[in-house]
Amino acid sequence: MISKPKPSVKKVVLAYSGGLDTSVIVPWLKENYGCEVVCFCSNVGQGDEDLTKLEKKAINSGASQLICHDLREELASDYIFPMLKAGAMYEHKYMLGTSVARPLIAKHLVEVAHEVGADAVAHGATGKGNDQVRFELTVMALDPRLKIIAPWREWDIRSREDAIAYAAKHNVPVTATIKSIYSRDSNLWHISHEGGILEDPWNEPEESMYQISTSPESAPDEPVYVEIEFETGNPVAVNGEKLSPAKIIEVLNAIGGAHGIGRADLVENRLVGMKSHGVYETPGGTILLFAHRELESLVLDGQTLHYKEMMAIKYAELTYNGLWFTPLHEALDAFVNSTQGPVTGTVRLKLYKGNIISAGRKSPFSLYREDFATFGQEDVYDQSDAEGFIHLFGLSLKVRALNGLPVSGLDMPKPDYSKFKRD
Structure with missing residues (x-):
């Protein structure tokens, strides 16, 4: 395999977390590219060490400066809530916590590169994962002139053990150890766990691995009720208290986590x-998605609701694949937003030992009418009308049966070609 020549780089902005991978990338970039390294860190609700320590660590590793942006509210309002309104969930379980944050971080990575006059950006995503795609597609969409450096695709470090050894050689302090390693990503929406014993999907996760949720077995023996208020699809209040988007998620993370929700x-x-194989904790998000769906069931007509459920699969796929800044994503957002006008109201939920139980929903735009649904009201619904509807709805079934055709197309009789005359 012929290695590609390294591009000439004067200044690079590194997406920096202070964790193992990005910590060793700083000295590696200086050694291999001879460039100035500016570290960019983003506060997306991961609860990392204070910025003073992080800045000291970056500078001691060889960076010229550390630039930090607090992105918690932007993440919640402009990324998480649109995804929530879409009802997106990847492969029925993953609530896209890492996926939805990457385009936001990469967007600010590009902005910082413009601010400091950098000609390149770098990230610590491995060559085996999805994050490399998410970071780089965003950079390509927002500024294709920037060079992109992905050290994991270039260097001879092939494992986290190698990275730990490299960090020790360059006097870079890290918290990971060879004995017990979990690869984690944490933000306002979730925390993910990979590696360690999870590399064998037969293994049950260790209880000590979980960070923000208690086990259902250890959850309180009494349920808790929570009310969530929505305006045009967006959560705006919890238990009657108006809160910012990020604060709503934080509050529900605490409540849900305490009751074993969201694993x-x-x-x-x-x-x-x-x-x-990954294990995810998303307590607040799980509650919000459940509540949002409950409200939509009350206010959206059947055709819109059912089509939206199909669209949610594509929305989740686009988000997972890093295609946030694309025309199709914008078009899907436009459709979602057009459906959310009536998604206004309050949902009451009961949380109990890992379960979410609907305990009530109300909206001024409710399409549910007891007087319409009751069997005793004939001025709105005339039951005799149903006969003609059923005849038309089942017409194709009736014609098929009259022709002597089986229900399944697998057992179709062979046609009698003697009945057909040639011209």
């Missing part, structure tokens, strides 16, 4: 073609 164990199909 998901998934063998998923990565974009790059392989399967991976």
Whole structure:
């Protein structure tokens, strides 16, 4: 295999978390590209060490400066809530916590590159995962002139153990150890866990692995009720208290986590073609998605609701695959937003030992009318009308039966070609 020549780079902005991978990338970039390294960190609700320590760590590793942006509210309002309104969930379980944050981080990575006059950006995503695609597609969409450096696709480090050894050699302090390694990604929406014993999908996750949720067995013996208020599809209040988008998620994370809500164990199909085993904790998100669906069931007509459910699969796929800044994603957002006008009201839920139970929903735009549904009201619904409807609805079935055709197309009789005359 012929290695490609390295591009000439004067200044690179590195998406920096202070974790193992990005910590060793700083000295590696300086050694291999001879460029200035600017570290960019984003606060997406991961609860990392304070910025003073992070800045010191970046500078000591060889970076010229550290730039930080607080993206929590932007993540919640402009990325998570649109995804919530779409009802997106990947492969029935994954609530796209990592996926939805990557385009936002990459967007600000590009903005910082413009601010400091960098000609390249770099990230710590591996060559086996999805994040490399999410970061790089965003950069390509927003500024294709920027060079992209992905060290995991270039260097001879092939494992986290190798990275730990490299960090020790360059006096870069890291928290990961060879004995017990979990690869985690945490933000306002969720925390994910990969690696360690999870590399064998037969293994049950260790209880000590979980960070923000208690086990259903250890959850309180008494249920808790929570009310969530929505305006045009967006959550705006919890238990009657108006809160910012990020704060709503934080509050529901605490409530849901305490009651064992939001754990998901998934063998998923990565974009790059392989399967991976991940465990996710998304307590607040699980509550919000459940509540949003309950309200939609009350206010959306059947055709719109059913079509939206199909669209949610595509929305989740686009988000998972890093195609956030694309025309199709914009078009899907336009459709979703057009459906959310009546999604206004309040949902009451009961949380109990890992379960979410609907305990009530109301809306000024409710399509449910007891007087329409009752069997005793004839001025709105005349039951005799149903006869003609059923005749028309089942007409194709009737014609098929009259022709002597089986219900299944697999057992069709062979046609009698003697009945057909040639011209």
